[in-house]
Amino acid sequence: ISQPRASELMWEHWNPRCNPPWGEDEHDHLEQKIRNAYRYNTSPPGNLTPEYRTAKAKLLFEPQDTGPKDSDEKTVGRFRFVSRAGMEHIEPPEWIIKDLLPDESYAILFGPWGSFKTFVALDMALSIACGFPVDSTWEVVQPGPVLFALSEGRSSITKRVTGWESLHFAGAMVSDFVLVDPVPTTTVSEEALDAFVGEALRRHPNGYKAVFIDTLGRAMEGADENSQRDASAMTTLAHRLRHDLGGSVLALHHTGHQDDRRPRGSSVIGADADTMVRVARRGKDRLVRLHMTKQKDAPEWDKPRLVRLHDVRTSLGASTLVAGPPTEEDLKEKTREQEAAVMEVLDREVKAILAAVTAAYVDRPGARIDDADGVRVDLAEGWVHVRASNTEDIMRITAEAPPGGAAEAMAREARMIVDGILGESGE
Structure with a gap:
């Protein structure tokens, strides 16, 4: 209830029951008490009365239309009910x-x-x-x-x-x-x-x-x-x-x-x-x-x-x-840090992969190993070339012509290793 309405009700119904009641000359004093109660209260007016709690509980569980105009959504307390057709009107989060x-x-x-x-x-x-x-x-x-x-x-x-x-x-x-x-x-x-x-x-x-x-x-x-x-x-x-x-x-x-x-x-x-x-x-x-x-x-x-x-x-x-x-300098530093982190991971993993390939294929006929250009392995159905590029700071795994099963598996495994390491680094 509003502050003026509370004042009227207290003067008309509550005051006569006081012992002694407030006198006519004390009406302004009572008004001030009510104003202070509304200004400095720490809970809604009347919340200590059973009537207030009953009314609040009834309001809480009274169904209310809460959805869009064409929706049949109803809210009861903290729960929202909607039909399958009404679900079409549920809006995406904003x-x-x-x-x-x-x-x-x-x-x-x-x-x-x-x-x-x-x-x-x-x-x-x-x-x-x-x-x-x-x-x-x-x-x-x-x-x-x-x-x-x-x-x-x-x-x-x-x-x-x-x-x-x-x-x-x-x-x-x-x-x-x-x-x-x-x-x-x-x-x-x-x-x-x-x-x-x-x-x-x-x-x-x-x-x-x-x-x-x-x-x-x-x-x-x-x-x-x-x-x-x-x-x-x-x-x-x-x-x-x-x-x-x-x-x-x-x-x-x-x-x-x-x-x-x-x-x-x-x-x-x-x-x-x-x-x-x-x-x-x-x-x-x-x-x-x-x-x-x-x-x-x-x-x-x-x-x-x-x-x-x-x-x-x-x-x-x-x-x-x-x-x-x-700042702009922060953004530049972030880019430099990311590039350095990626290069560090790639450098480490490329070296490991080249070493593994070299060890696996060094005795195979047709294998060619060049420290500057990586490893080239000739297979029955084609060839696979694993290299750290001379012109770009990346790792390149290339399978040319229809590769044999071994080449395909090696390339797939190498990619998985690098992808996994980069994922763990958070970059």
């Missing part, structure tokens, strides 16, 4: 951040301690909240309010946000960014979670475009990350927030101690996420690499994305790091 964060999804950004995960996440969150940042790292397709749940570092977050606004938003405040701490947990009571959602919606009644949780480990405080059941509870919490607040949920998480290429804890954590992105940093470098390891409903990136951490001084004189796009 992007919040193009090629990264789909709408209505659950994503995890993970990496080791000190990999600048929070800076990268803040860059994503503030970009969504402002919509069109200057010199943006990301292409925001659907801007909107963002709720950022923080487990630690509250005292330094303002400096980081102000620095981002200085670099990407001409120093203006991003009004659709809301900070909350600590993070909601998987063990929190239903009443406390209702209060969390209620206050979030009071600030943005139409919901949020994204909710960030920093970190997943803190959201599972008191639980066992290695337990499949506890990890599933984290997924349930993420989907609850996504359903009640709208948009997508992105959680930050650490990598394991034994393997820094996968998230810490149960395999359920990664299996339940729609999108997984690994953050990697080399030594003390301020250039971080994002590797997409999972994108359920769209193609994964074919190569890592780069994010550069810039040193920014705020209007108050404080210095902070702010995530932004890579």
